[in-house]
Amino acid sequence: MMDNSVIKKLSEELADNLNNNILPYWLRLEDPAGGYFGRKDSSETLHPEEPRGCILNARILWTFAAAARATGNQEYADAARRQFAWFTKHFIDPEYGGCYWSVNADDTPLDTKKQFYAIAFSIYALSEYYMLTKDEKALNTAIDLFHIIETHSRDHNGEGYFEATTRDWQPIGDMRLSDKDLNSSKTMNTHLHILEGYTNLLRVWRTDESIEATASLLRLFNDTIVDKDSNHMGLFFDDNMQRVDHAISYGHDIEASWLMLEAAEVIGNKALYEETKEVTRxxxxxALEGLQPDGSLIYERHEDGRLDSERHWWVQAENIVGLTYLARYHDMPEALDKALRCWDYVKANIVDTENGEWWWSRLPDGTINRREDKAGFWKCPYHNSRMCLETLRQLPNIKIHHAHHAITS
Known part of the structure; x- marks a missing residue:
């Protein structure tokens, strides 16, 4: 029978991984001239000439601000302050507003398109930084970015949010986040992270406008993005929010299951909360259709039914949080056992105990994926740091009776 000693050991392991494995790695990647180096590959070779992406740098700002708030660690708070100053100086477009997609290694603008996914992450980070420092510039910048998304991304003739524009808010041909995506005008992924950013902003700027936008977006997930027949999310949509794909992303499903419920909790509408609770359960x-006997969660199912059984770092992190939410909010204590088993998998297979941070993934044959970076445009400290922080926050509130597990050392 699981007891409090198991929960205590898990909490200690998560705190240790956050403070002694993940965050020190990123502190070492800070550029003395400002910001963070754009890439470090799997062999620990630094590539200082690589461009610096908005997503990575917004996530770094969020991570150190959130970690500083949770731990009181002054080193994290100082890192967040430096990153805030650098980020707002180099990524906020002084002429048209919004955020550049990327800058060069010398901090000059590189790709100046406006990808609303990146702007949403900037809101997420700036709101967190405001909670740490009460710096009015951070809050006002987050509010400005909220208004930019509502003005230039929200579909005022239909539903949802468009993906991207040119620097000066004109239509753009290629709206994709990456070359792996369909070039569709609306995506689940961008909607999910706008919801995430708006939820954090709502904690510090609660107005009729911010409540309406966040609640409307959450209802779109409940009614449209989550498929009523399969209970999986659609990934790509057309202008009219009609689904244009049939793939399944187990990682995004489990991530959305807790981000949506978190949003409903912050919005505070009881009826919407109860509706969202049922949808997210x-x-x-x-999502757990992708759960494997070793405790891990595989990546996705392709449109043709083939499974992509790669074990990505971020999917495991979100799986642990999603399972923790099932245990906490859905009265399923057995889900905590699954979360613990996934953590055991992560410790044994994903955490780089020699150099720090986590590997990108384990390939289907079980080997470490060394083709992808340890730090880069998409490889960041946000998923794994947030897993540690959020799971630590939720664990004291979980009823642990009926759950069985022994953490492996």
Whole structure:
């Protein structure tokens, strides 16, 4: 029978991984001239000439601000302050507003398109930084970015949010986040992270406008983005929010299952909360179709039914949080056992105990994926740091009776 000693050991391991494995790695990647180096590959070779992406740098700002708030660690708070000053100086477009997609290694603008996914992460980070420092510039910049998304991304003739524009808010041909995506005008991924950013902003700037936008977006997930038949989310949509794909992303399903419920909790509408609670329970259980006997969660199912069984670092992190939410909010204590088993998998297979941070993934044959970076445009400290912080926050509130597990050393 699981007891409090198991929860205590898990908490200690998560705190240790955050403070002694993940965050020190990123502190070492800070550029003395400002910001963070754009890439470090799997062999620990630094590539200082690589461009610096908005997503990575917004996530770094969020991570150190959130870690500083949770731990009181002054080193994290100082890192967040330096990153805030550098980020707002080099990524906020002084002429048209919004955020550049990337800058060069010398901090000059590189790709100046406006990808609303990146702007949403900037809101997420700036809101967190405001909670740490009460710096009015951070809050006002986050509010400005909220208004930019509402003005230039929200579909005022239909539903949802468009993906991207040119620097000066004109239509753009290629709206994709990456070359792996369909070039569709609306995506689940961008909607999910706008919801995430708006939820954090709502904690510090609660107005009729911010409540309406966040609640409307959450209802779109409940009614449209989550498929009523399969309980999985659609990934790509057309202008009219009609689904244009049939793939399943187990990682995004489990991530959304807790981000949506978090949003409903912050919004505070009881009816919307209860509706979202039911949708997210089904969504999380559908995501667990990808759960493997070793405790890990595989990546996705392709449109043709083939499974991509790569074990990505971020999918494991979100799986642990999603399972923790099932245990806490959905009265499923057995889900905590699954979370613990996934953590055991992460410790044994994903954490780089020699150099710090986590590997990108384990390939289907079980080997470490050394083709992808340890730090880069998409490889960041946000998923794994947030897993540690959020799970530590939720664990004291979970009823642990009926759950069985022994953490492996």
């Amino acid at each position: 089904k969504l999380a259980l559908a």
